[in-house]
Amino acid sequence: xxxxxxxxxxxxxxxxxxxxxDILVQDGVVxxxxxxxxGQADVKRIDCAGKxxxxxxxxxxxxxxxxxxxxxxxxxxxxxxAAAGGFTxxxxxxxxxxxxxxxxIVRQIAELAVGxxxxxxxxxxxxxxxxxxxxxxxxxxxxxGAVAVGDDAFPVQxxxxxxxxxxxxxxxxxxxxxxxxxxxxTGDGVMSEGYVSTVLGLKGIPRWAENIGTxxxxxxxxxxxxxxxxxxxxxxxxxxIVRQAKRLGAPITAETCPQYVSATDEACIGYxxxxxxxxxxxxxxxxxxxxxxxxxxxxxxxATDHAxxxxxxxxxxxxxxxxxxxxxxxxxxxxxxxxxxxGVITLAQMVDKMSTQPARLLGxxxxxxxxxxxADITVFDPDLQWxxxxxxFKSKSRNxxxxxxxxxxxxxxxxxxGRLIExxx
Amino acid sequence: xxxKDLLDIETLEPSEIEYLLDNATSFREILxxxxxxxxxxxxxxxxxxxxxxxxxxxxxxxxxxxxxSADTYSxxxxxxxxxxxxxxxxxxxxxxxxxxxxxxxRHAYSGAAAQAASYVPHKPVINxxxxxxxxxxxxxxxxxxxxxxxxxxxxxxxxxxxxxxxSRVARSNIWxxxxxxxxxxxxxPSTLIPADADKLPVSVYTNLEEALEGADVVxxxxxxxxxxxxxYFPSIREYARLFGVxxxxxxxxxPDVTVLHPGPMNRGVEIASELADDPEISVITxxxxxxxxxxxxxxxxxxGAST
Numbered sequence: 134x135x136x137x138x139x140x141x142x143x144x145x146x147x148x149x150x151x152x153x154x155d156i157l158v159q160d161g162v163v164x165x166x167x168x169x170x171x172g173q174a175d176v177k178r179i180d181c182a183g184k185x186x187x188x189x190x191x192x193x194x195x196x197x198x199x200x201x202x203x204x205x206x207x208x209x210x211x212x213x214x215a216a217a218g219g220f221t222x223x224x225x226x227x228x229x230x231x232x233x234x235x236x237x238i239v240r241q242i243a244e245l246a247v248g249x250x251x252x253x254x255x256x257x258x259x260x261x262x263x264x265x266x267x268x269x270x271x272x273x274x275x276x277x278g279a280v281a282v283g284d285d286a287f288p289v290q291x292x293x294x295x296x297x298x299x300x301x302x303x304x305x306x307x308x309x310x311x312x313x314x315x316x317x318x319t320g321d322g323v324m325s326e327g328y329v330s331t332v333l334g335l336k337g338i339p340r341w342a343e344n345i346g347t348x349x350x351x352x353x354x355x356x357x358x359x360x361x362x363x364x365x366x367x368x369x370x371x372x373x374i375v376r377q378a379k380r381l382g383a384p385i386t387a388e389t390c391p392q393y394v395s396a397t398d399e400a401c402i403g404y405x406x407x408x409x410x411x412x413x414x415x416x417x418x419x420x421x422x423x424x425x426x427x428x429x430x431x432x433x434x435x436a437t438d439h440a441x442x443x444x445x446x447x448x449x450x451x452x453x454x455x456x457x458x459x460x461x462x463x464x465x466x467x468x469x470x471x472x473x474x475x476g477v478i479t480l481a482q483m484v485d486k487m488s489t490q491p492a493r494l495l496g497x498x499x500x501x502x503x504x505x506x507x508a509d510i511t512v513f514d515p516d517l518q519w520x521x522x523x524x525x526f527k528s529k530s531r532n533x534x535x536x537x538x539x540x541x542x543x544x545x546x547x548x549x550x551g552r553l554i555e556x557x558x
Numbered sequence: 559x560x561x562k563d564l565l566d567i568e569t570l571e572p573s574e575i576e577y578l579l580d581n582a583t584s585f586r587e588i589l590x591x592x593x594x595x596x597x598x599x600x601x602x603x604x605x606x607x608x609x610x611x612x613x614x615x616x617x618x619x620x621x622x623x624x625x626x627s628a629d630t631y632s633x634x635x636x637x638x639x640x641x642x643x644x645x646x647x648x649x650x651x652x653x654x655x656x657x658x659x660x661x662x663x664r665h666a667y668s669g670a671a672a673q674a675a676s677y678v679p680h681k682p683v684i685n686x687x688x689x690x691x692x693x694x695x696x697x698x699x700x701x702x703x704x705x706x707x708x709x710x711x712x713x714x715x716x717x718x719x720x721x722x723x724x725s726r727v728a729r730s731n732i733w734x735x736x737x738x739x740x741x742x743x744x745x746x747p748s749t750l751i752p753a754d755a756d757k758l759p760v761s762v763y764t765n766l767e768e769a770l771e772g773a774d775v776v777x778x779x780x781x782x783x784x785x786x787x788x789x790y791f792p793s794i795r796e797y798a799r800l801f802g803v804x805x806x807x808x809x810x811x812x813p814d815v816t817v818l819h820p821g822p823m824n825r826g827v828e829i830a831s832e833l834a835d836d837p838e839i840s841v842i843t844x845x846x847x848x849x850x851x852x853x854x855x856x857x858x859x860x861x862g863a864s865t
Contacts, residue, residue, distance in 0.1 A: 326753045327753050327754050328753070328754035328757045328758075330752075330753060331723075331752040331753050331754055331755060331757075331758070332568065332729070332758075333668055333669065333691060334668035334669075334688070334689050334690035334691030334692065334726060334729060335668050335669070335689075335690075335691075336690075337753050339753075403672065404668070404669030404672055404673060445645070448645070448647055449645065449646070450646060450665070450667035450669065450670050450673065451667065451668065451669045451673075452667045452668070452689070453667065
């Protein structure tokens, strides 16, 4: 089926386009942009008036839980959640059971993703078992399809090991996707250290745990030449460290997540374990600095850190509950509500940070609506008001703090390779 | 003026604290009787669920409940299904289904009492200490003891000494005393003062002499000796040297200074033996008696009027 996306506002930062127009999708690729003749045979017309037509959103930070923890999420549910949230592609993090540390697992995920509701790109573990003792066979992993290597959730503490890992990544032209944290400062902390943790009697995670990790990794990026991507920036100091590193010419990109601009540590009050995540929710001051970093380009992209957990795992004593919150189905609404509507970033910047930059970072198709490009397209209504209802999520998990929250902006059609996956109408 | 649970002092109204202290004062009279039994909670059952070991607090609660004629059941972490890995939720649902009327919970993790309370939406839960969060009946009994010794709380200067960061007793004292108009000081090693402590309704000190100057009341916290091994302070000897409270140290406090300690004491570490045993200064045994009265007042408040 060919598609005629009619009369939407096409926002395509990769091609400097922001105008009302049509797009013709044929045989899985973008065939025409601008003016498309109506009434062609075998073409499904989708009225996009009042909507934004953008290159498909790409979330590079998803815990798909495959292999090993399919009770939390699997490829079918995770990609369905992605499509419902307007994402045409996701990249899955390697902290699975077992970790994604060999080519066979990459191929297994690729096989499971055939025909799924979104493209799945694989980020491989940097080390066997994520134990940071032996490097993975990166060249073979790359051949199998891995687009990057990283250490999310298990940050490498040994700087000497990370130096070798990044030198090796650089040789193979793979970006290093880093969870920046000095675990000796985190200890057994469970939320951001500050007044709220003091009142709740919960062990604090000091902000310097992240800051020192970010600073060290930025130094290693400069030393090794390896492209460092800093995951989930949550502190004002980390924003500044990334800004300085870029100024010094470090090969570095960085992301933040919607929760770090829309919630603070006060979400933990009442011992809401859905507000327990790593890095932890911080303060208003951090939110302001992160917004500034998004606006001035210090923070290149926005990802979700979608981290599904079963209800019984989160329904525990706060200290015992696992870290993480889901995000695929609330990300677009949170970004429009908290960043676009208040004028922090423009819609074009948003599309850049949620589609064009992620595609560029991982070197994957998408992120652009030029003629001949793959037809991964998200149509969203930037003004649609809706209330978050986790009961209808496509994800297997419900661990979010946003249930009942009113948001503005929602995907209305998600197209992957010319295939209409999700359509609200 | 009814609540379902007593989970903390932070969210209590001063009038509620006043009410509990007044009722406890009346109940204390029962403790002095030869026959310590009133029928107030006859036919009701109270379970004390101690996920963390404690002899005195559990005995105090059970004694209070028995004086009021409630039936009591005690579940300890080591002997119950908790060691088989049952969740807090399932423990609560099971006891609820058995028809237990009220729950007293001690737990090693902050917030566990509040979570337990959410699993039994129609029955009272009393927090008997949750992690490093709060220990509200301890805070109340400390206030009752101070009021008894001084005739008032308002206008007093109360200094809390020790491991503030890990103390649920400190948090409950800070909220309660400040709500009742006392001026609260905290003092301890800089490593055991919690983050952003200056945003609490307290003055923060790391010098014991300065913190004791002009104090009406000193509440000495138990120091957990295992803290030393993870680097919060170098040695027991050095802790005692800097923060051990003795009569000599109290020279700068008010002449009629009163000293509290929640027990159990490390004599010669955080408190000198001669001080702990001086009936002119120490009210430590009064605290224990008042603990029973406060727990009676709490059970009456949450369970009493429903029949």
